Amino acid sequence: MGERIDLPVPGWDMSLGVVRHGHYGRPVLVFPSEAGRAEDFANNGMVAAVQDLVDAGRVSFFCVDSLDAWTWSAKEHPTEERARRHGAYHAWLEQQALPCIAEQVGGRQELITLGVSMGAYHAVHFTLQRADIAPLAIGLSGNYDPSSWNGWGEIGDATYFANPMSYLANTNGSHLDWLRERASILLVVGQGPFEWSPTRSYPSTCAFADVLRAKGIRHELDVWGHDSAHDWPWWHRQLAHHLPRFC
Template identity: 70%
Template structure:
């Protein structure tokens, strides 16, 4: 069983964990579902769903803890406060996690980001803001508009730059052209239980795919059937269906 490694959160006394699965292959940075832990990915059968790829040395998963409990899931804080706290999580990814992954791999290698539910937001957001290190994102059953997450209070700069719907919608010029050339996003969602209510994953995924199309950012939208639920058994199938072509 893979061991947890704790890495410091910059500017705090806290740490967050990462668990590696696999010995070789394309590195995949995995974000858990809302407020989840690094162990959740394997515990819910996601590693097992593509065990053949792991055993063949085609993929290595780096699964991380979420910080949602004190960022996006803290409904006592305003949306802007939560977005500001999210910046600390981003600093952990940049300053603690990425150097550790580089050390594990022996060099900097292009990452795939992957996440389910709220983790899909984290994966897609990280690629869109860090395409130089993570050029491909795979989002399963995500909602990509943070303003829909029971927020309150005024929204400012921190929210804008943490919300893909906002900053992609406002993107233009050289920055947009660079992203068009370097980023790619795969959005997968079902039409079954909990994909509309309460998660809004289905309408959000479709809307965000339309926005990516308007901005000519490379992407693919894959909508599964009415039996495909917002749940781990379906995410296992979706991962097994899509991941092999990238590894």
């Protein structure tokens, strides 16, 4: 188990952690599943699933805590308030987590972002926002439309700009050209238990792939079979299948 480093959230009396696995190789910023912690990735067997890559010095995982319990999963608050709170998480990633990673790897390097379930949303959204530093995102069993997550209340700018399904569909001009040049998205999803309901990961992933296709952004959609469930054993297999070609 890697050593945990706790870093303050800018402007808030709280901190979030980063845990590293591996000493060399391409750095991967790993987001946990909903309301998860940095330790979950290893505790649920994801590091072990690609241990050969870690041992060979091909990849180094930087796993972060989520802030979902205070943001998207805080269902007592309207969607717009949850989206505003998500901004604090993004600020922590940029101002605290990224410099911490850069210090540990000896300078700024291009990252892969990776996440499962709600973490897939975070991984893809972060790459679309910061393709300059994280040009490749790998999303496993994600739902990419936060407005569909048991939302309520009036939707405003905070939700719009945190929703890849919304803002990407309306992206044009030089910013779209930049995304076409810089960003690559790998979307993986199964058709088995819990990928349809209640997560809606399968239909959301397919719909988001359609948006990427319409915008001409590099992406790959890999749909697994009806036995492929929204669960860790399948994410082990999907990660081991795809990650070797990127590191």
